Amino acid sequence: xxxYDLAVIGEGIAGLACAARAVELxxxxxxFEANMMGGLxxxxxxxxGYEAGRPGIxxxxxxxxxxxxxxxxxRATAVSAIGGSDGGFELSTETGIVRARKVVVATxxxxxxxxxxxEAEFEHRxxxxxxxxxxxxxxxxxxxxxxxxxxxxxxxxVLAQYASDVTLLMRADMPRAREEFVQAVAANxxxxxxxRSLVVEIVGNDxxxxxxxxxxxxxxxxxxxxxxxxxxxxQPNTDLVGGEGAVATDENRQTDRxxxxxxxALRAGYSGDLADAVADGQxxxxxxxxxxxxx
Numbered sequence: 676x677x678x679y680d681l682a683v684i685g686e687g688i689a690g691l692a693c694a695a696r697a698v699e700l701x702x703x704x705x706x707f708e709a710n711m712m713g714g715l716x717x718x719x720x721x722x723x724g725y726e727a728g729r730p731g732i733x734x735x736x737x738x739x740x741x742x743x744x745x746x747x748x749x750r751a752t753a754v755s756a757i758g759g760s761d762g763g764f765e766l767s768t769e770t771g772i773v774r775a776r777k778v779v780v781a782t783x784x785x786x787x788x789x790x791x792x793x794e795a796e797f798e799h800r801x802x803x804x805x806x807x808x809x810x811x812x813x814x815x816x817x818x819x820x821x822x823x824x825x826x827x828x829x830x831x832x833v834l835a836q837y838a839s840d841v842t843l844l845m846r847a848d849m850p851r852a853r854e855e856f857v858q859a860v861a862a863n864x865x866x867x868x869x870x871r872s873l874v875v876e877i878v879g880n881d882x883x884x885x886x887x888x889x890x891x892x893x894x895x896x897x898x899x900x901x902x903x904x905x906x907x908x909x910q911p912n913t914d915l916v917g918g919e920g921a922v923a924t925d926e927n928r929q930t931d932r933x934x935x936x937x938x939x940a941l942r943a944g945y946s947g948d949l950a951d952a953v954a955d956g957q958x959x960x961x962x963x964x965x966x967x968x969x970x
Contacts, residue, residue, distance in 0.1 A: 679703045681963055682766055682775035684754050684915065687714025688949060689939025690781030691738035693956030698745040700964040705773065707766070709753035712739050714783045715909075715940075716949065720807045720833065725950035757915055757935070764934070777934045777963040780916055781956065784909035784940035789821060793877030793884075794905075801884025802877060802903050806830045810837045813902040819887050821874055822906035823847050825947075828856035830906055835865040842898055844872040844889060877903055911941050921945065927962035928955055936963065 681697045683690045686708035697704045711717055713735030722729050743749055756767040763776040786804045788794055794802055803809040810818075810833060818838040820831040823845030829852075831843045843860065848870050850857050860866050869891070876888040878897060886897040911921045916930065921943035928936045938955035939945060945955070 678773055679705045679748075679775045680967055681705075681777050681779065681960070682707070682764070682773065683779045683781055684757075684766070685714070685781035685783055685939075686712035686735075686739065686749070687781055687783045687939060687952070688716050688735060688738070689783070689952040689956045690779070691735065691742060691956070692953040693779050693781060693938060693960045694742045694747045695738060695745070696957040696960035697964065698742060698747050700960060702960075702964055702967065704742075704746075705748040705750060705775070706742070707750045707752060707754050707768070709751070712736075712749075715786070718805045718807055722949065723829070724948060725953065754915060776967060777936070779928075779936040779938060779956070779959050779963070780922075780941060781938050782912040782915060782941055784911045786906065787908045787910050789874055789877075789905050789907065791874055791876055793879065794903075797877055797879050797884045797903075800882075801879060801901055802905075804904060804906070806834045806904055809902065809904075810834050813838045815839045816901040817842070817899055818902040818904070819844060819898060819900045820904045820906065821845070821887075822908075823850045823852065823870075824906065824908070825852045825856055826906035828852040828860050830904060831866055832856070832859050832863060834902075834904065835863050838865065838902070841866045842900065843868045844874060844887070844898075845870055846873055847871070874905075909940055909947075913941065916941070928959040929962060934963070934966070 680702035681704050683694045683706045694704050694706050716731035719731035752768045754766045758765040764778045766773045814837045819842045821844045835841045873890045879885045886899045888897050922937040923943045928938050936959040938959050939952040
């Protein structure tokens with residue numbers, strides 16, 4: 676017999692929203708999170724679009740507290756493998772096996788790194804991927820943001836509240852970011868955008884980062900800075916479901932394995948919008964409940 680109707684692996688917004696809908700539909704639910712609940716949204720001090728204006732940690736905490744109050748069991752542990760059993764699944768954890776009739780994988784994604792010399796060496800010594808965490812330490816100091824999408828433009832604007840100046844480097848001719856973010860950066864005289872710029876090395880000394888070596892149309896040069904923030908896309912965390920790319924699902928977010936779902940940043944075709952992460956979680960919960968005869 677299964678311990679739970681539904682297990683949700685990952686307590687990012689997609690996973691939390693899935694658990695919320697599942698308990699609402701009367702399912703017994705457990706969630707797993709080896710790190711901090713909320714996922715990447717925790718690094719956002721002011722959400723845009725869905726729940727605009729709220730801190731990400733506030734939204735995540737609200738979901739988590741409501742789920743626990745509704746009876747969902749939150750487990751602060753990782754799932755190392757998903758096995759099959761009669762009528763359901765067996766999830767391997769460091770504390771033993773947990774059984775569930777259906778499983779939703781919501782392990783999200785991690786920020787891609789640049790993969791250049793100096794990046795690993797100067798991590799936490801000027802190299803960061805969290806402006807809200809480390810931006811204040813760059814007050815009145817020069818900084819660099821790498822990327823051309825929404826996150827890069829949004830975080831450059833936040834970083835400009837602290838840094839003396841921000842250089843935004845992107846490989847393409849034109850940004851991929853939404854127009855509202857592009858306009859906000861263009862209007863900020865502390866931010867300089869350099870298109871067609873490829874980071875080839877992060878340089879520094881015993882004290883930390885001192886600059887970024889960049890290849891441009893005019894050759895290589897070093898841009899002085901004391902902080903570097905890369906926002907160059909996401910890498911789905913697919914260890915539990917195999918493969919390196921995003922996971923293919925049907926319209927109900929079910930994978931090719933019956934009763935196993937993939938939602939949010941893990942799923943191929945995910946838009947990246949927080950509203951769609953919530954919708955993914957709710958859709959998977961609805962379908963699982965229908966299969967289980969609930970809801």
